[in-house]
Amino acid sequence: MSNALAIAAVTATLKDLISDSLLGLDLSSIGSITVTATPPDRITTGQTEPNQLNLFLYQVTPNSGWRNQTLPTRDGSGQRLRNAPLALDLHYLLTAYGAQDLNAEALLGLAMLALHDTPGLDRARLRNALGPPNPPFGDFSALNLADQIESLKITPQYLGGEELSKLWTAMQARYRPSMAYQVSVVLMETEAAARAAPPVLKRGADDRGPAARAAGAPRLESIRPAASELLRAARLGDALRIEGRNLQAADAELVFEHPRATAARTLPVAATASALALDAQLPAAGVDAGAMADWIAGFYAVRLRLASADQPAIASAPIAMMLAPRVEVSPLNAAPGALALTLRCSPRLLPEQHAGVRVRFGGDELLADSIQTPADPEQPTTIEVTVPAALAVAGRYPVIVRVDGVESIAAVADDQGVFGFDPQQTVVIA
Structure with a gap:
């Protein structure tokens, strides 16, 4: 599989292929010619228009044959099982520009014939274009594109007038003679490590084959x-x-x-x-x-x-x-006015859970003033929170702590199974 430079590597190789096709030809009547891979709206047109062949990647689409291979890629816990390839088809627009009459048509014909004679990018051409002595991306090599399992095929696409009109309008550039091509398939793969099963040396104890269960799984x-x-x-x-x-x-x-x-x-x-x-x-x-x-x-x-x-x-x-966290609230009785509450929470909270902790006092949600987890693993986490005087008026207020989206349980059931607020987690202000 190829790395993240695969798209750019295909463009560089196509550009190199077109440039090579012009070598050895007597093009003195046309003049100097450049081959580029530039957005069309950035190319100079008009009286100073150069002799130029431009290859522009205008669209990338998924390859339907490869897009569902090796799925799923992760197990239920999120661990990577394998690196599924990103399979892409690349769509290019080959455009010719000319300084004089017929120059653009001549250049387009030369480039189209070169791509017709080379319907694919073989491994040797990819290695020559992407490898030493002048790799196009320096130390970040794209040479592994030559080793992908699928070969790269170049297919002409004959766009209609409406499609070309929409395309050139979207690019906000002056129309010039053009031909579209599709390169398929580019397989990109991340280099992240994945889990892999060891090889099978024997099937069951003493290589007696797999064991079967008559009953269904739980x-x-x-x-x-x-x-x-x-x-x-x-x-x-x-x-x-x-x-x-x-x-x-x-x-x-x-x-x-x-x-x-x-x-x-x-x-x-x-x-x-x-x-x-x-x-x-x-x-x-x-x-x-x-x-x-x-x-x-x-x-x-x-x-x-x-x-x-x-x-x-x-x-x-x-x-x-x-x-849910189990919470002990102190004090349970207080006079009206600003109130400082101490909540002992078990199990202990992790440091990464602190930012999401919320304390609900009655119907009002408050942020914790501080969260302390002692070094002793048998001691609970202590949460300090201040209830403003405007909220701490006479009444009964259940206290609930929310951690990672789970709220503590502030209700208990009596002998008849009827639930009420737990008096050990209800602050009475009188």
């Missing part, structure tokens, strides 16, 4: 706090209810992937009375070691992974789960 339909179907997000310490099809607890675990995490988190699952549901328990901050720092507030992609000892691992498609 399919997750929902994951939510087990306490209530009305809760949109879970918190550290919550029990989870997982519902779906083809579920099993034996040799199964939940895999949690967060876009800001360097590694996935896993939890064991437990069977329930229903064949369509499993249970799991999120670790509790302050009780389970590492829970405060290892988990991150925000959106998770959750999969059920089956990994028995004698079978290859199989995982479900991911579903989304929100992990």
